[in-house]
Amino acid sequence: MxxxxxxxxxxxxxxxxxxxxxxxxxxxxxxxxxxxxxxxxxxxxxxxxxxxxxxxxxxxxxxxxxxxxxxxxxxxxxxxxxxxxxxxxxxxxxxxxxxxxxxxxxxxxxxxxxxxxxxxxxxxxxxxxxxxxxxxxxxxxxxxxxxxxxxxxxxNQELPLASAVPGDQFLVQRVSDHDGAALRRLAHLGIGPGTELDVEQFSTDTGVMSVRAAGEVHSLSGTLVGVIRGRVVASISTAGRPS
The missing domain is CATH 1.10.10.10 (Winged helix-like DNA-binding domain superfamily/Winged helix DNA-binding domain)
Structure with missing residues (x-):
């Protein structure tokens, strides 16, 4: 052999x-x-x-x-x-x-x-x-x-994007590879590891989050929010952050 x-x-x-x-x-x-x-x-x-x-x-x-x-x-x-x-x-x-x-x-x-x-x-x-x-x-x-x-x-123990609150600047570090459709959508939006997202709005009821990336505002579905992990790099306020 x-x-x-x-x-x-x-x-x-x-x-x-x-x-x-x-x-x-x-x-x-x-x-x-x-x-x-x-x-x-x-x-x-x-x-x-x-x-x-x-x-x-x-x-x-x-x-x-x-x-x-x-x-x-x-x-x-x-x-x-x-x-x-x-x-x-x-x-x-x-x-x-x-x-x-x-x-x-x-x-x-x-x-x-x-x-x-x-x-x-x-x-x-x-x-x-x-x-x-x-x-x-x-x-x-x-x-x-x-x-x-x-x-x-x-x-690394990155946090889910869903843990961010409006006013946070969130650095994307990881994206789950188990949902090809989500990956294709994020690629189309230009969002991946290294992208900085400014969180503008987040609905805890629907999971939909409004973010700004490279000057463009995007509405991310709960599915897209769920596959993104990273860390908060800046915040205008700590009020309202989940403990």
Whole structure:
């Protein structure tokens, strides 16, 4: 067998084979937890578009492999062992998204689906070559941090745009890659990581927010507001800010 192994082959350190499905579950749990959402059966099922009974069965397998542990409040957490493998999958995914966008010119709304396929077939050698060719990037096109190959990786704790109030200047740092239509709409509006938004109005009832970006006023739907994360960089007043 060739020495250029793909990452999806089974590993001797685990009690279960690391199939594409296993890697997808680890990545889903990682990204849910990193975004502050509990990795519950329902949340994992929604993220992976699978039925809840399938999630329950896989959770049992992942526990046997010492990749996750059951939390007392109804969701699962990655073990240290599981975190190591999850970081590897997430790293490959985000590196591939960056490569597809920067080197091949795919839109940021297209790269997620392609990376979902390629990440399971990427050899460690090619992973390293892509990393070097891109200049060792630390974020993907959506602003998500790319885990380092070794060492501790901590996701940045950006705030949702919905936490901003009128008068805030909000710096967009990350945009969820799970809604292609939202990404296309934001690209059309010229809104992405690095964009500064002046929040003018926000309806907590509808979730619609009026923002000014580069001199243009845009009305963002609740869906668009929901995929944007970042931080407040300036505010004319702290009154009315959620605690």
């Amino acid at each position: 060739s020495g250029a192994h793909t990452h999806s082959m089974s590993r001797p350190c685990c009690a279960i084979e690391h199939t594409e499905t296993v890697e997808n579950y680890l990545k889903a749990i990682f990204t849910l937890t990193a975004s502050g959402e509990p990795a519950s059966t329902a949340a994992i099922a929604e993220r992976l578009h699978v039925a809840a009974p399938s999630v329950s069965a896989m959770i049992g397998r992942l526990r046997v492999g010492d990749l996750i542990q059951q939390a007392t409040w109804g969701h699962v957490l990655l073990t240290e062992h599981g975190m190591t493998h999850a970081r590897s999958v997430v790293r490959r995914h985000r590196l591939l998204e960056t490569f597809l966008h920067q080197a091949l010119g795919l839109g940021w709304d297209e790269v997620h689906a392609e990376a979902e396929v390629l990440e399971h077939r990427l050899s460690e050698r090619v992973e390293d070559l892509i990393d070097a060719a891109l200049g060792f990037p630390d974020r993907d096109p959506h602003g998500d941090p790319i885990p380092a190959k070794t060492g501790l990786h901590l996701e």
